[in-house]
Amino acid sequence: MQSNRREFLRAAAAGMAYAAGLRSAANDGLIEVLIDEPIATIAPEIYGHFVENLGGVVYDGIWVGEDSKVPNIGGLRKQLVEALRRVSPPVIRWPGGCFADSYDWRDGVGPRDKRPKRTNFWAGAGEWPKNARRAGPQHYDPNQFGTIEFTRFCKATGAQPYFAANLRGSTAQDFDRWVEYCNAPAGATTLADQRAADGEREALDVRYWGVGNEAWGCGGSFTPEDYATEFLRFTAWVPGYNVPLAFVGSGPNGNDLDWTQRFFTKVEQKGELGRMWGWSMHHYAWNASGGRTSDWSAGKGDALRFDAEQYYEILREAYQMDSFITSQWTAMGERDRRHHVKLVVDEWGAWYAPGTEPFAEALLGQQSTMRDAVLAGLTLDTFNRHADKVGLAAVAQLVNCLQSLFFAHEDQFCVTPTYHVFDMYKSHQGARSLRTMTGAPAISYPRHEGTGTLVGLSCSASLRGKTLTLTVTNPSLDQAREVEIALRGATATSAKTVTLAAADPHAHNSFANPHAVEPREEALQGSGARLTHRFPPASVTKLELSLV
Numbered sequence: 001m002q003s004n005r006r007e008f009l010r011a012a013a014a015g016m017a018y019a020a021g022l023r024s025a026a027n028d029g030l031i032e033v034l035i036d037e038p039i040a041t042i043a044p045e046i047y048g049h050f051v052e053n054l055g056g057v058v059y060d061g062i063w064v065g066e067d068s069k070v071p072n073i074g075g076l077r078k079q080l081v082e083a084l085r086r087v088s089p090p091v092i093r094w095p096g097g098c099f100a101d102s103y104d105w106r107d108g109v110g111p112r113d114k115r116p117k118r119t120n121f122w123a124g125a126g127e128w129p130k131n132a133r134r135a136g137p138q139h140y141d142p143n144q145f146g147t148i149e150f151t152r153f154c155k156a157t158g159a160q161p162y163f164a165a166n167l168r169g170s171t172a173q174d175f176d177r178w179v180e181y182c183n184a185p186a187g188a189t190t191l192a193d194q195r196a197a198d199g200e201r202e203a204l205d206v207r208y209w210g211v212g213n214e215a216w217g218c219g220g221s222f223t224p225e226d227y228a229t230e231f232l233r234f235t236a237w238v239p240g241y242n243v244p245l246a247f248v249g250s251g252p253n254g255n256d257l258d259w260t261q262r263f264f265t266k267v268e269q270k271g272e273l274g275r276m277w278g279w280s281m282h283h284y285a286w287n288a289s290g291g292r293t294s295d296w297s298a299g300k301g302d303a304l305r306f307d308a309e310q311y312y313e314i315l316r317e318a319y320q321m322d323s324f325i326t327s328q329w330t331a332m333g334e335r336d337r338r339h340h341v342k343l344v345v346d347e348w349g350a351w352y353a354p355g356t357e358p359f360a361e362a363l364l365g366q367q368s369t370m371r372d373a374v375l376a377g378l379t380l381d382t383f384n385r386h387a388d389k390v391g392l393a394a395v396a397q398l399v400n401c402l403q404s405l406f407f408a409h410e411d412q413f414c415v416t417p418t419y420h421v422f423d424m425y426k427s428h429q430g431a432r433s434l435r436t437m438t439g440a441p442a443i444s445y446p447r448h449e450g451t452g453t454l455v456g457l458s459c460s461a462s463l464r465g466k467t468l469t470l471t472v473t474n475p476s477l478d479q480a481r482e483v484e485i486a487l488r489g490a491t492a493t494s495a496k497t498v499t500l501a502a503a504d505p506h507a508h509n510s511f512a513n514p515h516a517v518e519p520r521e522e523a524l525q526g527s528g529a530r531l532t533h534r535f536p537p538a539s540v541t542k543l544e545l546s547l548v
């Protein structure tokens with residue numbers, strides 16, 4: 001039996017999502033949860049977030065200022081802080097993205113009224129809505145939200161900070177000094193004194209440091225070898241101040257294996273793999289064209305108006321995450337044989353064409369529908385299943401941007417369906433990921449170029465004590481699935497479910513209609529080692545089972 005399961009897993013990894021033998025006769029799907037086959041502990045940091053100083057993410061989104069009429073905690077939007085806290089964010093990445101490689105951290109410290117104004121990296125982007133006001137903080141950064149404000153935001157929400165350092169536009173010494181400003185003990189150095197004068201006497205103990213961002217692109221257009229040299233220069237002998245610094249290298253665009261292999265080869269030849277904690281990877285689901293084009297602008301679809309082909313194409317792009325993780329991990333392992341370095345997927349989500357911004361200054365702002373909730377479910381399940389490989393991840397981006405959890409503008413605020421998915425999935429954080437096997441007919445759909453296929457069901461399971469969390473995504477646009485859930489190695493005494501679904505997959509929340517998409521809870525009928533549940537189309541479901 002064990003070897004049959006292994007066979008199945010191998011086949012599934014090769015893309016065969018449906019094994020006829022695994023489909024229950026009475027139902028149109030089967031999920032087996034192998035209680036005695038743990039994969040690894042799910043790093044809470046997999047449920048991380050990304051905040052870039054871009055459009056309406058920081059200014060208006062998070063930072064409203066202490067004198068604002070919008071309720072705030074020391075300038076931070078109160079409603080957002082409280083809602084984010086509820087989903088237990090483990091880590092937040094800042095200040096970019098591409099912005100990071102233009103940022104001088106010194107601009108964002110010291111008295112706020114003395115900080116310089118700088119042109120934002122994104123000021124000249126082609127995606128700005130025509131009616132966006134061009135004179136505000138989104139274009140000319142007043143630096144009111146700097147190191148202290150960001151780390152206070154992290155503290156207020158319960159998250160750890162993850163800084164992205166400027167590699168393209170600053171020096172290794174600037175980097176050292178930023179670490180010193182953050183982490184040197186109180187009273188020890190001039191920069192520690194400056195931090196105290198800025199309101200934080202105790203060290204900020206920042207552990208995670210990204211060394212540049214997208215070094216193959218906006219981060220400097222490096223070759224992997226040249227970037228490896230810079231990475232080693234930036235990370236050599238950086239004092240840790242008793243914090244085990246975790247350096248993250250700027251990894252590939254999507255699944256670029258050449259970038260990974262060449263970087264790892266060079267760092268290994270120098271004998272310095274031990275210097276790295278993580279290797280970042282960015283993967284956006286953006287091409288909805290069905291094979292018509294691979295052009296970055298022309299290939300994108302609309303966030304709200306989509307047909308079946310566009311719906312499935314975005315989910316299919318997102319689901320590539322699964323194979324990307326496996327192949328990047330294999331490429332890393334060619335040099336890092338003991339897999340000391342973790343994968344860090346610090347930008348992921350859907351990226352649509354401009355046109356659905358919640359307000360004009362929200363550059364790259366896009367609406368977020370049930371399709372995006374399904375995308376989030378598929379992706380988080382993927383990370384859970386690869387808990388042995390992924391050490392941290394960050395959805396892009398927190399508010400008013402790409403796949404956001406929130407929209408916030410002046411005194412208006414709402415959460416998106418993606419927010420609800422993070423809320424439902426938070427019980428996986430720090431639990432033991434368990435192996436699952438899924439049998440359901442793969443989805444086939446017509447696309448411009450041939451026929452597209454997508455997994456029929458996606459899931460992940462984790463165990464904490466006697467509580468099993470099973471999350472299941474049904475990506476089918478129109479088919480509910482009656483699924484048998486078989487627990488191998490335990491029985492359930494009680495179960496409850498939380499389901500996020502809507503009659504129409506285009507459903508979304510907005511300032512005018514903030515509760516259009518909300519999860520609903522119910523008790524699950526049945527107990528024992530076999531249960532049956534019906535998963536509605538385009539839905540994300542969490543089942544929580546008490547085991548004996």
Ligand code: AHR
Nearest residue numbers: 096097098099213214396
């Ligand atoms: O998230 C938006 C941008 O996408 C980031 O700045 C960059 O890292 C990526 O290309």
